Every structure is written in C-alpha cells, then in structure tokens.
Amino acid sequence: MLGRLTLHALPFYSLIALGGALVTVLAGLAVLGVVAWFGAWRYLWQEWLTSVDHKRIGMMYIIMALVMLLRGFVDAIMMRTQQAVALNSQGYLPPGHFDQVFSSHGTIMIFFVAMPFLTGLINIVVPQQIGARDVAFPFMNSLSLGLTAAGAGLVLISLVLGKFSAAGWTAYPPYSELKFSPGVGVDYWIWAVLISGVGSTLTGINFVVTIVARRAPGMHLMRMPLFTWTAFCTVILMVFAFPALTVASALLGLDRTLGMHFFTNGHGGDMMNYINMFWMWGHPEVYIVVLPSFGVYSEVVATFSGKPLFGYKSVVFATMAIALLSFMVWLHHFFTMGASANVNAFFGITTMIIAVPTGVKIFNWLLTMYRGRIRMVAAMYWTVGFIVTFTIGGMTGVLLAIAPVDYLMHNTTFLVAHFHNMLIGGALFGYFAGYQYWFPKATGFRLDETWGKRAFWAWFVGFYLAFMPLYVLGFMGMPRRLERYYVPSWQPLLLVAELGALTILTGIICQIIQLVVSVRNRAALRDTTGDPWDGRTLEWMTASPPAAYNFAVLPHVHGVDELALRKESGSHMNPPGIYHDLEPCRDIVVPNNTGAGPLIGALAFGLGFAMVWYIWWLAILAGLGIWGLLVMRSFDDNDLHVIPAAEVERTETGRLSAAAR
Amino acid sequence: MALQATGNAAAALAAARTEQEDDRALGFWLYLMSDAVIFALLFATYAVMVVRTAGGPDGHALFHLTHTAIETTLLLLSSITFGFAAIAAKAGRREGVLAWLLVTFALGVGFVGMEIAEFHAAVAQGAGPERSGFLSAYFTLVGTHGLHVTMGLVWIGILWVQVLLRGVTPQAASRLYRLSLFWHFLDIVWIGIFSVVYLPGIR
Numbered sequence: 001m002l003g004r005l006t007l008h009a010l011p012f013y014s015l016i017a018l019g020g021a022l023v024t025v026l027a028g029l030a031v032l033g034v035v036a037w038f039g040a041w042r043y044l045w046q047e048w049l050t051s052v053d054h055k056r057i058g059m060m061y062i063i064m065a066l067v068m069l070l071r072g073f074v075d076a077i078m079m080r081t082q083q084a085v086a087l088n089s090q091g092y093l094p095p096g097h098f099d100q101v102f103s104s105h106g107t108i109m110i111f112f113v114a115m116p117f118l119t120g121l122i123n124i125v126v127p128q129q130i131g132a133r134d135v136a137f138p139f140m141n142s143l144s145l146g147l148t149a150a151g152a153g154l155v156l157i158s159l160v161l162g163k164f165s166a167a168g169w170t171a172y173p174p175y176s177e178l179k180f181s182p183g184v185g186v187d188y189w190i191w192a193v194l195i196s197g198v199g200s201t202l203t204g205i206n207f208v209v210t211i212v213a214r215r216a217p218g219m220h221l222m223r224m225p226l227f228t229w230t231a232f233c234t235v236i237l238m239v240f241a242f243p244a245l246t247v248a249s250a251l252l253g254l255d256r257t258l259g260m261h262f263f264t265n266g267h268g269g270d271m272m273n274y275i276n277m278f279w280m281w282g283h284p285e286v287y288i289v290v291l292p293s294f295g296v297y298s299e300v301v302a303t304f305s306g307k308p309l310f311g312y313k314s315v316v317f318a319t320m321a322i323a324l325l326s327f328m329v330w331l332h333h334f335f336t337m338g339a340s341a342n343v344n345a346f347f348g349i350t351t352m353i354i355a356v357p358t359g360v361k362i363f364n365w366l367l368t369m370y371r372g373r374i375r376m377v378a379a380m381y382w383t384v385g386f387i388v389t390f391t392i393g394g395m396t397g398v399l400l401a402i403a404p405v406d407y408l409m410h411n412t413t414f415l416v417a418h419f420h421n422m423l424i425g426g427a428l429f430g431y432f433a434g435y436q437y438w439f440p441k442a443t444g445f446r447l448d449e450t451w452g453k454r455a456f457w458a459w460f461v462g463f464y465l466a467f468m469p470l471y472v473l474g475f476m477g478m479p480r481r482l483e484r485y486y487v488p489s490w491q492p493l494l495l496v497a498e499l500g501a502l503t504i505l506t507g508i509i510c511q512i513i514q515l516v517v518s519v520r521n522r523a524a525l526r527d528t529t530g531d532p533w534d535g536r537t538l539e540w541m542t543a544s545p546p547a548a549y550n551f552a553v554l555p556h557v558h559g560v561d562e563l564a565l566r567k568e569s570g571s572h573m574n575p576p577g578i579y580h581d582l583e584p585c586r587d588i589v590v591p592n593n594t595g596a597g598p599l600i601g602a603l604a605f606g607l608g609f610a611m612v613w614y615i616w617w618l619a620i621l622a623g624l625g626i627w628g629l630l631v632m633r634s635f636d637d638n639d640l641h642v643i644p645a646a647e648v649e650r651t652e653t654g655r656l657s658a659a660a661r
Numbered sequence: 662m663a664l665q666a667t668g669n670a671a672a673a674l675a676a677a678r679t680e681q682e683d684d685r686a687l688g689f690w691l692y693l694m695s696d697a698v699i700f701a702l703l704f705a706t707y708a709v710m711v712v713r714t715a716g717g718p719d720g721h722a723l724f725h726l727t728h729t730a731i732e733t734t735l736l737l738l739s740s741i742t743f744g745f746a747a748i749a750a751k752a753g754r755r756e757g758v759l760a761w762l763l764v765t766f767a768l769g770v771g772f773v774g775m776e777i778a779e780f781h782a783a784v785a786q787g788a789g790p791e792r793s794g795f796l797s798a799y800f801t802l803v804g805t806h807g808l809h810v811t812m813g814l815v816w817i818g819i820l821w822v823q824v825l826l827r828g829v830t831p832q833a834a835s836r837l838y839r840l841s842l843f844w845h846f847l848d849i850v851w852i853g854i855f856s857v858v859y860l861p862g863i864r
C-alpha cells in the first residue's frame with residue numbers, strides 16, 4: 001500500500017536528524033498556525049496562491065528563496081562546525097549524515113535558492129522594464145512556480161521521512177546507483193530536480209516569448225535595459241540547457257527504478273555519459289545563476305552613479321558572448337576523468353576565453369562610477385563588494401582552467417572556495433542588491449538602509465573569513481567533502497572559516513531585522529512616487545506597487561534609459577508627462593486568477609513523493625490528476641477579463657495626485 | 662488631469678486573444694526546440710551505447726525490416742492526413758477536420774500498437790531494457806518517441822471533442838496549428854530513429 005514507506009522512515013535513528021525533522025515540522029505548523037490565526041486562508045488563496053500576476057508570482061519566488069536560504073545556511077553552519085571540531089575524532093555528525101548535509105546544502109542552494117531568487121527578480125522586473133502589462137503566458141508562470149515549490153517541498157520533506165541523498169549535489173554515478181545508494185535519498189534528489197527543472201524550462205520559454213513579443217513600442221532590442229538583456233540570455237540558456245539535466249536525471253531514475261544500465265558499472269553502462277550531460281547543463285547553469293546578477297549591478301551602478309552605463313553595447317555583446325561560450329566549456333568540470341591532453345587543452349582555452357567578456361564588464365561598471373555622482377546606498381554596497389570579490393573568484397577560476405593545475409587542485413577546498421567566491425560574491429550579492437533596489441517597487445515601501453548596510457558588512461567580512469582559508473587549505477591538500485581529518489595544521493584555518501560562517505549568520509540576522517524594521521516603519525519608508533531612487537528605466541514609471549496592468553498607457557520608448565531621457569528632455573516641467581504618456585485610458589485586458597497552477601504543483605509533489613517511495617497507485621492518481629487539470633484548463637476559453645477604462649482612469653488619477661503631493 | 666477614458670471591452674478582448682495566440686505559436690516553437698535537445702541527447706546516448714550489448718542481443722537479432730517499414734508508413738501517412746485536417750480547418754470545414762483527425766488518430770494508434778508489439782516481443786525474448794546498456798538506450802529513445810506520439814493522440818482526442826462541441830473557433834484553429842507542429846516534429850524525430858536505430862541494425 002505505501003510501497004517502501006514504513007515507520008522506519010521516521011528519523012528516530014539520530015538525535016540530530018530528529019531535531020531537524022522537528023524543526024521542519026514545527027516551522028510548517030507555525031506557518032499554518034499564523035495563517036489560521038489571522039483567518040487568512042481565503043486571502044492567501046485568492047490573492048496570492050492563485051494569482052497569475054507576475055509581480056505576485058515573483059514575490060512568492062523570492063519568499064521561497066529566502067526561506068530555503070535559511071535552510072541551506074543551517075546545513076552550511078553544520079558542516080563548518082563539524083570540520084572545526086573533527087580533528088582526530090568523529091566530530092558530532094556521523095559520516096553518512098555529513099554526506100547528506102553537503103548534498104542537501106548544494107542542492108538547496110542551487111535549485112531552491114539561486115533559481116527561485118533570480119526567477120523572482122526576473123518576474124517582478126522584466127515585464128515592467130520592457131513596458132509590458134504581463135508575461136506572455138500568465139498561467140504557465142503560476143504553473144512554473146507550483147513546480148518549483150513542489151521540488152522544494154520534496155527536499156524539505158526528505159528531512160522528515162527517509163534520508164536525503166548522500167551523493168553530493170551532482171549525484172554522480174555509479175555511487176548514486178541503486179547498488180551503492182539503496183535508500184530513497186537519491187530518488188528524492190532526482191524527483192526534486194526533475195520537477196523543478198520542468199518548471200525552469202517553462203519559465204525560460206515564457207520569458208523568451210515575453211521579451212521577444214511584448215516589448216513596448218519603440219523598445220528595440222538595443223534599447224532594452226541591461227537587466228532585461230541579461231535576463232534574456234539567462235532564459236534562453238534555461239530553454240536549451242535544462243533539457244540536459246532532465247535527461248541526465250531521468251536516465252539515472254530509469255537505472256534506479258527500472259533496473260536499466262545507462263550509468264551502472266556492469267551490463268554496458270557508462271557513467272561518463274551522465275557526467276557529460278550533467279555538466280552540459282551545469283556549466284550554462286552557472287551563467288543562468290550569475291547573469292541576472294550582472295544585470296542588477298548594471299542597473300544599480302547606473303542609477304546610483306547618475307549616469308548611463310558605460311559602454312552599453314559592449315556589455316550587451318559581452319553578455320551574449322558569455323551565453324554562447326557557456327555551452328563550450330563543460331568539460332572543465334572533469335579534466336581529470338580521462339579526456340586526452342588535447343581535449344583538455346581545448347576546453348581549458350575556451351574557459352579562459354570566457355573570462356574576457358566577464359572582465360570587460362568589470363571595467364564597464366568601474367568606468368560607470370568614474371566621475372559619477374555616486375550615492376552610496378545599500379544596493380551600491382553590494383555592488384562594490386561584488387566587484388572586488390568577484391574579481392578574485394574570476395582569477396582563481398582561470399587558475400583552475402589550466403588543466404595541469406586542475407589535476408592538483410580539483411576536489412580540494414580550493415575549488416569550494418572558488419565556486420562560493422562566484423556564487424556568493426557574484427550571484428547572491430547581486431540578488432541581494434536587486435532585493436534592496438526593487439523592494440519598494442514590489443511592496444510600496446523601501447527597506448531600511450542602515451540595517452541593509454550592516455547586513456552587507458557582515459556578509460562581506462564573513463565571506464572572506466569563511467572562504468579565504470579554504471583557498472589556503474586547498475593548497476595544503478585538504479579534500480572537499482571531508483567529514484573528519486588527522487592533520488592538525490588544518491584546524492586553525494577551519495576555525496577561522498567557522499568564525500566566518502558565524503559572521504555570515506550575523507548578516508542574515510541583520511537582514512531579518514531589516515525586514516521587520518522596514519515593515520514597522522513602512523509609513524515613513526513609503527514610496528508614493530513610484531520612482532524612489534531617481535531611476536532611469538521603465539519600471540520606475542509604474543506605481544509602487546504597480547497596478548495589476550502595470551502601465552495604464554503603454555509607454556513610447558525613444559532610447560536606452562527612457563525614463564532618464566524623459567527627465568533630461570525637460571518634460572519634468574510637466575510631471576505626469578514623465579510617468580504617463582498623455583493618452584486617454586482604455587479598457588485593459590488582464591488574465592483571470594486560477595487555482596490550476598498550485599493544484600498541479602501539489603499533484604506534482606504527490607507524484608514525486610510516490611515515485612520516491614514506490615507508491616505506484618498514488619503516482620498514477622497524481623499523474624492522471626495533472627493531465628485532468630491540464631485538459632480542463634484547455635477547455636476554458638474564458639481566461640481573460642477586462643478592467644474598464646473608467647476604473648483605470650480612477651486608479652491613475654489617484655496615483656498621480658498622490659505622487660504630486 | 663489629462664487622463665480620460667475611452668473603452669471598448671469587446672475589441673480589447675479580441676485584440677488580447679490574437680496577441681495571445683501569436684505568442685503561443687512562438688512559445689510552442691521554443692518548447693519544440695527544447696524537446697529537440699532532449700531527443701538529441703537520447704540519440705547521442707544511443708550512439709554511444711549501441712555497441713554495449715553486454716553479451717545480449719544486438720539490433721540484428723531484434724529488428725525486422727517489414728515491421729519497421731509498416732510502422733514508418735503509418736506515421737508518415739498520418740502526417741499527410743493531418744495536413745488534410747489542417748487544410749479543412751483553414752477552410753473552416755468542421756466535418757473535414759473531424760474526419761481527418763479521426764483518420765490521423767487511427768494511424769497513430771496503429772503506430773503505437775506496433776511499437777508496443779515490438780517491445781513486447783523483445784521483452785518476451787529476454788531482451789528487456791534491463792538486459793544491457795544498448796537495450797536501455799534503445800527502449801528509452803524509441804519509447805520516449807512513442808510516449809510523445811501517445812500524448813499527441815490524447816491531444817488529438819481532446820481537440821476532436823472541442824471541434825465537435827464548438828466548431829473551428831479561432832482558439833481551436835490555433836491549437837490545431839500547434840498540434841500539427843508537434844505531430845510533424847515527431848515525424849522528423851522518427852526519421853532520425855529510423856536512420857540511426859533501425860537501418861544500421863537491420864541486415
């Protein structure tokens with residue numbers, strides 16, 4: 001009846017696992033309790049979960065990312081603590097458990113922090129930046145969110161029922177095959193990745209079409225704001241790279257569930273096929289994760305330097321070059337796994353070439369600040385912190401691109417330091433900058449600056465303390481994924497790294513305080529104008545938060561940085577003219593809310609859960625349910641409604657007079 | 662304030678729908694491209710695995726030219742009949758659409774049935790997907806295509822009902838267009854399978 005699922009799945013085998021499970025369950029109950037306390041079920045369902053408004057969907061993505069960041073960070077600090085104490089001893093984590101922790105940390109951080117965070121930012125910002133009223137496929141957007149949440153749910157529940165994978169975030173076979181990992185852990189990984197991967201592919205398709213087809217009149221490609229450009233490259237990569245992950249993880253699933261032999265040791269299997277396909281997705285993924293951050297920095301640096309981005313075109317071409325090259329470097333992730341010297345040389349060189357366009361951008365950002373009227377707000381702190389940190393990470397990356405060096409350094413903590421250098425100092429800082437920058441647009445009030453800057457300093461210092469020692473430890477030969485060790489000279493550096501993780505924890509606490517303080521002071525932090533930063537691009541022409549339709553009148557675009565152009569060309573004599581083309585309001589068509597997205601997400605969670613535990617009847621039911629909902633949806637031709645022109649006019653008049661005050 | 666309202670709800674809705682259908686065509690092309698990547702990787706996997714029979718049967722022992730030829734004919738014919746359905750839809754002839762979709766459906770069912778028969782025969786000989794890396798790759802590549810065709814059949818069924826109930830509405834016409842892209846795409850993939858899997862495998 002319940003397949004492999006028995007009472008043994010409950011985590012009574014270890015106190016730490018039990019504690020983790022209890023915290024997960026209690027946190028879930030607490031959320032439900034709060035909703036029930038406020039009697040907010042209906043509000044939550046009608047206004048949020050069923051919403052197809054890209055702003056709300058984006059906010060839900062970001063909330064998911066922040067929650068999962070906390071979860072992933074708990075894993076991180078557990079690992080740091082283990083390595084700080086495990087000299088000549090067990091430490092406090094049993095070996096199998098340590099392996100689960102690094103596997104779930106990596107999986108969560110990539111798939112359920114970075115991906116939802118960047119998808120959320122793209123959702124909130126891109127349609128507004130291109131002067132669109134919505135994305136091309138609002139329902140599919142809500143569906144993507146549902147699928148991503150289903151994947152996150154599977155990872156979360158693996159803490160309560162059964163164990164998570166111990167095969168690392170990459171799940172390399174043959175170790176991840178049934179023979180060596182007989183539990184449910186790898187299956188949790190496979191289904192979480194598969195389901196959320198489908199969500200990401202759909203997001204990719206949605207935004208490629210949105211950017212291609214929904215730009216406002218006059219918004220040529222070469223007038224698109226840079227965040228939109230980087231988002232464009234990112235979503236193209238999603239469409240073409242994610243299928244590789246889908247195939248790799250699905251074939252691994254076939255091996256495990258149906259006994260096939262794609263990657264097994266015997267019977268003709270070949271693990272290298274997995275590793276190639278995984279990184280055919282995996283390297284583009286690196287750029288999927290970091291390009292949107294490049295976009296954020298470009299926007300922030302231009303706005304707070306009070307001048308256009310230096311060399312707009314070169315940044316655009318650099319972004320496209322990076323996107324293209326990102327498909328030609330995947331082999332650098334396994335230089336040591338049997339390719340010939342010439343193949344390694346080829347991929348080493350392409351990897352070094354990709355550093356060139358990236359370096360170009362660093363100079364673009366620096367030269368934008370040069371002689372600008374710089375305002376050092378919190379978003380700028382993250383940006384400047386990024387420029388310094390990312391440059392270091394880029395240089396260690398070029399080191400690793402030299403195959404002979406990689407033979408020495410691969411699988412050491414040098415690599416761990418390198419990729420955190422890129423992921424934290426590159427990607428995450430960018431998301432935080434974007435969070436700080438667009439928060440008022442999404443919610444209507446700014447975030448507290450002081451706490452934002454404190455958070456930055458703690459993260460910045462904490463990052464260096466936590467990861468610079470790992471470079472040194474890498475040179476000293478310390479392998480990654482090490483659960484205990486017998487080399488006394490490593491311990492001091494690992495203690496420094498622990499201190500760094502605690503400093504980062506302070507940063508996270510600052511961010512929580514920042515949120516609480518800002519919500520409390522929201523009246524004082526209110527943004528009535530819709531343009532709190534003296535912005536340069538179209539998203540600052542809408543209200544904060546924007547109306548459901550974003551723009552009452554679609555703006556006519558005349559150049560890069562349209563809003564800045566309008567401000568300079570003197571139409572500031574006539575405030576409405578800047579923010580609102582003087583045309584009559586018309587009826588506006590917007591999509592209806594629908595529960596299909598969250599329901600399909602819930603069923604996908606059920607499907608994944610059933611496949612993990614071999615509960616076949618549930619799998620079939622959930623699969624049929626998904627089909628049924630999709631079919632029902634296809635019979636529904638009334639998925640749009642009209643906001644009457646008179647209502648639009650009322651809203652806009654109210655907003656413009658509030659802004660004038 | 663210079664804002665004023667002029668509204669025409671019906672026109673606004675109609676314009677939004679046209680825009681929506683155009684976007685859907687583009688979106689569907691993108692979906693097909695990402696699906697093409699999936700097939701490309703499955704082809705590549707097959708190409709690598711074809712020699713990895715692990716002492717089990719290879720293609721020569723399993724594939725039969727007549728069987729594959731009939732299968733191919735069914736699928737190619739179904740693409741032609743789908744073309745007729747599309748022509749009927751252009752002309753707004755509901756009966757034509759219904760009839761040709763039915764023929765297409767029948768041909769598709771024939772194709773899937775033959776594939777199932779082939780799989781069944783292989784498994785009965787002890788040549789199931791768990792036998793060797795080669796067979797895993799073969800079943801997965803051909804089976805993924807077959808699964809797509811099956812989904813196409815379900816989709817034809819749904820569209821058939823919609824056309825029956827509502828006639829050739831603009832929405833139905835645009836769905837039919839996307840379904841035809843899907844169907845022809847599967848044809849192309851099949852030609853790939855025919856040339857990569859069956860032709861070299863048949864004596």
Ligand code: HEM
Pocket residue numbers: 073076077079080102103105106107109110113114167168169170413416420423424427428466479480481482501504
């Ligand atoms: C916030 C502070 C963070 C700390 C203190 C931290 C710490 C760690 C540690 C100790 C490991 C294990 C290293 C080893 O194998 O020896 C690790 C692995 C990893 N981390 Fe982080 N991390 C942090 C944030 C992030 C972020 C933001 C990301 C991604 C966006 C990330 C992605 C990864 C990945 C992919 C792995 C590899 C997991 C594996 O080996 O399978 N981490 N991290």
Ligand SMILES: [Cu+2]
Pocket residue numbers: 282283286329330332333
């Ligand atoms: Cu890479």
